[in-house]
Amino acid sequence: MMTEPMIAGLWTDTVSFFGVHAVAVVLLKIAVVLFALLGLVSYTVLAERRISAFIQDRLGPNRVGWFGLLQPVADSFKFLLKENVMPAHVNRIYYVLAPCIALAPALLTFIVIPFGNTLAGEPMVIANLNVGVLWMFSIASLGVYGIVLGGWASNSKYPFLGGIRSSAQMISYEISMGLSLIPVFMHVGSLNLTEIVNAQSHRWLFLHPNLFLAFLIFMISSFAETNRLPFDLPESEQELVGGYHTEYGSMKFALFFLAEYANMITASALMVTLFFGGWQVPFALPESLSHPVTWLAPFVFQPVGFVYILSFFLKMLLFLGVFIWIRWTLPRFRYDQLMNLGWKVFLPMALANVFVMGIWMALSV
């Protein structure tokens, strides 16, 4: 780690000398993250199908490729080749717009997540915003508008009910979701996600009792945010025939589907970043990993950078597993139960948590 600032300086000097380079680096990062994200989305879908199958004593998709591993490829080809049907009764502009509005925020939110320390002196975050978490919340809640809009533009009763439920759901969990993170900011003193990760180099935040409660509230709210069971009220396939995407087919349906899983990935990434040390590893790494790899000389890579990215990735997978597991374990909450939970339980709990955290900090100074 000693050589890190030196390398970083060297790299940034080079980059700022060629201004174009900086743009190219950012574009490269965006491309890599976008494709990694979309690839992970499709494989999360496969994982979901396989895990759900095993939980229900079935086998799941096991035909395409080795153990069904090429199933996502087959699925995406199927989606791309399907006929694009638009029902006659829909509001055409909003009907087309809704899936895009659902997907774009899901992909946008990932840009503030630091998914690694540095690689070749380049910080592994696309946009190191000072208001990282606020950006996250503001953009993530836009995704709900895609669902509401899709429900409304479909001009049909079940999607409409799904859209209504989505908006009712949003106002009941989002306040407690935002409030639950205030103790984190009080503890770290910053909204910047990179700084939050750096603050966890010695102790991950969920080990703090107050912040563990914050984590619980945040995790349960993220289930609602990502429309996952037990809070998938907008979809409710048994009561609402698929809810907001009843009238959607082919690639437009797939966009909603992608958005749900991209949201899941972002929520997992956020939980890892805020409470589980981000890309940090819980043990000391051998010193040799910090030495630059000579055969990659022009890029000055250090293997430790990859280790951190891997650590982040594995933690994220763990949370994705939790998301999937919970979906196939718990039944759906009723409309009023979710509202009760949001307004009467989590909101007071989050407020009390802020209060207790304040006292804790005042006493521990």
Next chain:
Amino acid sequence: MTIKIERPVLKWHENLYFPAIWGGIKVTSRHFWKTVGNWISGKKYGMITSTGRVTMEYPEEKWAVPNEYRGAPTLVKDPDGRIKCVACQLCEFVCPPRAITITPEPIPGQLPNATVEKWPKEFEIDMLRCIYCGLCEEVCPEEAIFLLKDYSFVGESREELVHNKERLLELGGMRQDKIYKWKNK
């Protein structure tokens, strides 16, 4: 009469949802690991659970159908290799969806069983029309048509699924015969 169902009064810790969530996770993990165990240990075809077989990997594994099962109709030969069908066309007339088409002709030349008046020049069963009712088998006076247990035929065109005489004889094969009624005519 209305039946009033008493809702259980939950204790405070039950109201926290956590005991129920934990219970649910225990159930799903039990099933998950059991199934994964079966899968890894090589019980590849079908997961055997306490409730029985759940997944059947269809083209490799098939249901064992009962002996009375009515599958695809086929033509059979007797042990002498003679086509048993005498082209009486009863099956063609009885067939409810009119799937059978027979073109009879006199048996040409000095074949072993030329004493039989005629045989089918062409015998077609349109498997796209067949409803597997088994009336053709029932009506056949010569016991020349039999239903197999096979129920699944796949083709890439409609023509492929119209079984002609060769195909029907190939599917039907040979059947033991007790009465060789045409032998000494």
